[in-house]
Amino acid sequence: MSDVIDKTRQQPDFAVQREQMVERAIRARGVRQKRVLDAMRAVKREDFLPESLREFAYEDSPLPIEGDQTISQPYIVAFMVEALNLEGGERVLEIGAGSGYAAAVLSKIAGEVYTVERIGQLAEKAAARLADLGYSNVHVLHGDGTKGWPEHMPYDAIVVAAGGPKVPDALKLQLKIGGRLVIPVGTDPTVQELVRITRVSEQDFMREDLADVRFVPLIGEEGWEAERRRVRTPKPAEPTLPELIAESSEPFAVIEEAPLDRLLGRIAEARVVLIGEATHGTSEFYRMRERITRALIERKGFRFVAIEGDWPDAARVDHYVRHMDYPPSEWTAFARFPTWMWRNAETRAFVDWLRAFNAQRKPEQRAAFHGLDLYSLYDSIRAVLKYLDEVDPKTARAARERYGCLTPWQSDPATYGHAALTGQYRSCESAVTEVLTDLMKRRAAYAEHDGERFLDAVQNAKLVTEAERYYRIMYYGSRASWNLRDSHMFETLKTLLDFYGPQSKAVVWAHNSHVGDASATEMASRGEHNLGQLCRRAYGKDCYIIGFGTHDGKVAAASDWDGPMEIKDIVPSLSSSYERMCHDSGVSKFMLPLRGAPEALKAALREPRLQRAIGVIYRPQSERASHYFQAVLPKQFDEYIWIDRTSPVQPFATHELEGMPDTYPFGL
The missing domain is CATH 3.40.1660.10 (EreA-like (biosynthetic domain))
Structure with missing residues (x-):
């Protein structure tokens, strides 16, 4: 009896996990329609997975199923269902039944769901599973999804769970006037743009681009040809x-x-x-x-090493390895997630070597250590204010007031981005830009005192400006935020090369x-x-x-x-x-x-x-x-x-640093 109790206790609490997934991975990322959120709460994803993968049911990621296919990421399922703009009771066609999970979600909103699956094994299992679970308004067909299911047309909405080279004409023609078709499309079988096609008349269709996505290829007469994907031109044996x-x-x-x-x-x-x-x-x-x-x-x-790490954290290392006269910091370098990425024995060995190497060289010849990344919003604000407090207290007061716009979001800047995007909070863009503008206007006066420290202040002010923008645009999709981040790293690298001179x-x-x-x-x-x-x-x-x-x-x-x-x-x-x-x-x-x-x-x-x-x-x-x-x-x-x-890598604990100088960057 005790063994049975122990095993029961070890079972995951799927209901709690499902609710957390809906709140954290779906609602928090912008899916707002109540009927969609309720449908995601109602369908048990674990019922549509192999036994060996059920413990991962509520991770927000695609998971493998039979036939070399995948069950889609929950957020993508919710995003695509919301894009269909269902109000309830509609007739919906799904292409790519897979395990049946998305069809089950659709069935909680639509009146009837018709789903087509190319792979016979999947179609058979999905039909049996959906029937056993009581989804009586879902109908499964084994066939070429690119041809749709014309016997039950017209459809209020069509959703395609595979990426094609174009939108199949057969599917467009099975839409009602006013109907919506959501499908991944792209010239590469492995990466696509999610688009929504709305039928506005018998012959006219409107297209909207929604997001960058990655789906399995859409195979069929109007998709990627199965034979063309399987057959390769023979290569020479040797x-x-x-x-x-x-x-x-x-x-x-x-x-x-x-x-x-x-x-x-x-x-x-x-x-x-x-x-x-x-x-x-x-x-x-x-x-x-x-x-x-x-x-x-x-x-x-x-002349210098520039890492995929934040500017103020790397600055602590830089001060140490170049033997610069800076007081001990009140914070620990590289203390935010993921700490092991730089707080490890391998990086520490290089830092110690670089300090010893620089000790034998003149200050102007010492190799530097800098960060290129932009996640350290609040450490950078602190660095700018500390610099201005010392060189220009009046400007420091103005900067402190402007940066105050971001203060409520110090613990979670991503939440600021969502609040600003949805209009729940004003954007801080102009306020943080004004601080950088003021610094640049006073470039000559400030740099005259200490060029190194002015560079540090300017880079931190630039980082705040870019980070504020980054956290706002990250909700538009990965492309915009990725490009901004890498452009910032490149511009920081160029600034450093300019600062150290044409031979650097x-x-x-x-x-x-x-x-x-x-x-x-x-x-x-x-x-x-x-x-x-x-x-x-x-x-x-x-x-x-x-x-x-x-x-x-x-x-x-x-x-x-x-x-x-x-x-x-x-x-x-x-x-x-x-x-x-x-x-x-x-x-x-x-x-x-x-x-x-x-x-x-x-x-x-x-x-x-x-x-x-x-x-x-x-x-x-x-x-x-x-x-x-x-x-x-x-x-x-x-x-x-x-x-x-x-x-x-081998992370180290702070107690391993006992006896190191106060300026040691990995300590307190």
Whole structure:
């Protein structure tokens, strides 16, 4: 009896999780129609998942089901249903029944739901499942979804859960006048724009673009042809891509002893070297990146390191490594999520090395350490006010009043963005811009006293201005906020290069997704650009980009934003990915030159393939949908460093820093 009780206690409370999902992942992100929220609350997502995945039912992510298909992310289901503008009682057609989950949600609002599924196994299981669960107003058909279900037309609304190259004419013609069709459309089978088509007359249709999305391909007569996707042009049997990689690679056994002379020769006189990472929590990536950076500073005179980290946090490190005369800070560097990304033994080793290296050099020759990112809204406000309090108290009073607009949102700036967007709170844009304008007007007077400190104040004021805008536009979709963030990082890098002079050189540390040229990835089809693309455009061959990859191992990452760090197993790379080609080369660690590589290798690598990106969040259960994207490796990077099996970074606790000086950036 006690065993039964224990097992019962271990069962997830799906009702609580479902309510939390609706509030946090759906309502908080802008879905407001009560009937849609009620439908999402009413349908048990766990009933539509394999037993092994039910514990993940209320994570806001797509999950795999039978037939290499996925059950859509709950937010996307709610977003698409809301886009249909249902009032209740309508006749709705769904294309892509999958597990039946979205049809069940629709059935809570519509009068009748007709759903078509291409894969027989899925159609059969969905029909049985929906019947068993009592969804009597849902009807399932096994067939070509691009042809619709004309026997029951016209429809008040049609929703398509797969991405096509165009909107199928057959579906448009099955709409009522005034009916709405919501469908993902794009020229790339893996990334699309969600659009809404409204039939305004017998022949006329109105189109609206709603959001960037990623769905499985729509296969059928008016979709992506199944045979064209399955059949590939035969490749010559020899040599294979893994063999070409092995032939051109420069193997090494141990990171600390990896030969760098040829790599430094390829970098040549580049002014900007961007060094990536395939995860935000892999020890080997950090250690190899730091080793290359040391060589660039020691042997090529690189002037500063610029990281994917916040300006004020990196400034604490900079003061320490350059032995600058600053009082101890009242706050800890890199203390916000994800703390392990920079507060780890690998970064600490580099910081300690850089301080020792700089101790032997004149102050004007010391290598600096800066941050490029824009998340530190309130630390930057504090830094601006502290600077103005010292150099111009009158202007400081005005700045404090202007920044006061943001004070109510200090603990959660994203909430400010939503409030400003919905009109519940005034925008602070003009107020924060005025502070930056005042600083720039007084540039000559302020910089005369201390150019370094003025640079710091201006960059913090710019960060506040951009961060205020970032948190407002993040609710418009990923494209706008992503582009603003990477543009800010690029402009900060340019400012630093200008400040240190025309002969200065920079090393950039950031994720592959930021440093690898976005124009060579599916990001371009979404209208996104990134730091690497902007650097290539500005510096041409004087920009050298290095990417990293791994097959499996362990990584430090969280399951959700603001969640605790976990040590997670990295799932072995997919068979169709660049990572699997590198793994199959049989070389466990290597550098692969891509700029000037043999033509046979470049030609083989030019075929777009999947590439993995693990950030601070890693969700292995939905890895294909959450962590892979299309890329063309030799156009994305100039060099690719491979480490087949990797291990997690090593975070440190504050007590490990006992005895360090008060100015030590990782302490209090």
